[in-house]
Amino acid sequence: MKLHSNQRDKDIIKFLKENKVITSSELAKFLKVSWNTAEKYLLELALDNKIQRIKKQGVNLWMLK
Secondary structure (H helix, E strand, O other): OOOOOHHHHHHHHHHHHHHOEEEHHHHHHHHOOOHHHHHHHHHHHHHOOOEEEEEEOOEEEEEEO
């Protein structure tokens, strides 16, 4: 079951286009949500194959595919 909001997804994709690479914390600040919520949104987009995660020194970095 999807809990996606199309507008939220568009906002996240737009934010990624503007910033190229983001962290979950940066997205949390941008969306005014908790880190956990931002991470969940990013994981959902990654599962949809829209973005990719790169683990670097214990930090998740996110970018468009």
